[in-house]
Amino acid sequence: MLWVAALMLAAANFIAVLNMTIANVAVPGIAGGLGAAASQGTWVITSYAVGEAITVPLTGWLAARFGSVRVFVASMILFGIFSILCGISNSLGLLVVARVFQGLCGGPLMPLSQTLLMRIFPKEKAGAAIGLWSMTTLVAPVVGPILGGWLVDDYTWNWVFLINAPIAIGFGLYAWKLLKRYTDVPVRNPFDVVGLILLVIWVAALQLVLDEGKNLDWFASNQIVALSIVAVIGFAAFLIWELHEKHPVVDLRVFRHRGFNAAVLTITVAYAAFFGVSVLTPLWLQSFMSYTATDAGLATAWTGVTALVVAPLVASSKRDPRLLVFFGVLWMGLVTLWRTIANTDMAFWDIAIPLAVMGFALPFFFIPTTAIALGSVEEREMDSAAGLMNFLRTLAGAAATSIVTTVWANQTTRNHAELVGVVDQDRSVRTMMEHGGMTPDAINQAIDYLITTQSGMLSTNQVMTGIAVMFIVAASIIWLAPKPTRTIEPGAGGH
CATH class of the missing domain: 4.10.860 (DNA Excision Repair, Uvrb; Chain A)
Known part of the structure; x- marks a missing residue:
């Protein structure tokens, strides 16, 4: 029964994180289906992010006021209900409102699924359970665009939201039966x-x-x-x-713990870098390598596959967690540096293999960093600490998405302008095309296509270099944390 509970709690975290990215590829279909402009369709993403960002840091207060189990179960069931409302929306306005409430309900699922796992598992098994939870956080953003693209391509955009409902409502109802004995006594503090x-x-x-x-x-x-x-x-x-x-309403006093600060800063910087890679790779593949959303998703999915293989080993490791984090994040930085020599002639496996190699490092980064962060605070502060940690991680992902896509687009434009001035200066390519019978317009289009493709490739490699530096910096930050003096006990996260 413990592992059923672990699977259920991990699934709750998975659907909350999944919904940060699953709608990204569906925006054009949603906008078209509801008669809205594509630019208006982006509010489907923004509204969820705003709702989630508000309630994640509130988790500690909500758990203290109403009880962790009650808040978790209510959030799961309401998440499913608002997913149904999203799926049956007949106007963009209704969909955006439903997405806000879906985000509000999804926010507490991430930190509470984490702290409840630590509460119900005995000490010797808690590491493996947290390993499973951690992998859902890293795999869900990768799976989101694949699943979203498949549902939109083969079915309709409505299923992007409706698919959540049976999982959220079913697991929510079962969660109460399974977890109600862990219900804590609410603390009626002033609001x-x-x-x-x-x-x-x-x-x-x-x-x-x-x-x-x-x-x-x-x-x-x-x-x-x-x-x-x-x-x-x-x-x-x-x-x-x-x-x-x-x-x-948000207990900022948890930042008095040096170990918590160092671990959370490491998570924030490294997760921003990881999210940047996760956003940039499919964007590059679809924009310049002629990959479909599904094919791009299959290439990036290898990161999650290898991560799942290594996670149990990392979760049971007895080594200094700071060393594990340093090794994992540095590995991710070195693999990202490896990817800075990419070119447009690469085949599927040339792209997928470095991503798979990076996946081996993910558990070394996420599992021990979480353990250091939550092991540095007092047990009564666990829910607040988890909420703040997940909030900063979510914010880091949002910031990385905006910054990476902006820098990548600007750098592509800059590279294009520079290449136009140096490509085919001796006109040998143009002459060869003319001899091949191509018209002047066709020649111009062909040369511009080559320049645009190479501009995008150069931009991708340049941004990857910056991301690699972020990983290396993040790896160094973890040494600011003192050596952990205690492990996370069962029952942690209570009040």
Whole structure:
């Protein structure tokens, strides 16, 4: 029964993380199906991200107020209900509202599935269970675009959302039966209304900046400038209020632990780099290598396959977790450096093999880093710590997506401009094409296609270089954490 519970809790985390990316490839189909512009369709992604970003850091307060098990079960069932509402929406407005509520319900699933696993598993088996949970966090963003592309191509966009419902509602109902004996006594602390309002304001503003910045040309847009000012002022006011509030809605005092800070900073930087790779690879494959969404997904899926093979070994390791993290994140950086020599003549396995090799390193990064972070705080702070850790990781993924896609597009344009001035200066290629019977227009189109493809390839390699540096920096940060003096005990995450 323990492993049934582990599978159920891991599945809860999986669907929450999956829904961050599953709709990305479905946006054109959704916009077309609901009679909206493609630019409006991106609100389907933004609305979920905003809802999720608001409730993830609230997890600690919600768990204390209502009980971890009650919040988890309610979130699962409501997630399924709002997934159905998303799937049957007949207008973009209704879909966006349903996605906000789906995100609000999905937020607590990530940290609570993690802390409940640690609570119900005995000490000797907790590592393997957390390993399973960790892999869902890393595999779900990769699976999302594959699954979304397949559902849109072979069925309709509605199934992108409806597929969540039986898992969320079924597991939610079963979770109560399985976990109700672990229900904790709620703590009726006063409700921090001001803290909640400030949290909603700055998180929503920041998420909108990250999601819409690229579409609106960043700070050339008055809207982005205004949202950025709101986010900065709101964040400053939130920090001041929460640090002085007796019963804060988000317990920022967990940052007094050096081990937690170092582990969370490592997770944030390394996950941003990993998410950057996960976003950039299928984008490059589909834009410049003529891959379909499904084929691009199959190439990137090898990262998850190899990660699952190694995870049990890492989870049971007795070595200093800082050494495991350093080794894993450095490995990811070196593999990313390997990928900076990619070219447009690469076959499927030339692309898939480096991704599979990177997958071996993922468990070394994620499993011990999580253990260091949660092992550094007091047991009563576990839910708050998990919520904040997942919040910063989610925010890092959103920031990485915006920054990587923007830099990649700008660098591609810059490379194109430079290559136009140096390609075929002796006109030998043009002469060869003319002798082959091609018209001047066809020759121009062919040369421009070659330049565009190589510009994209160069840009991909350049961005990969920057991401590799991020991995190496992240690997070094973990040594700021003191050597762990305790392991995570069963029952952790309680109050």
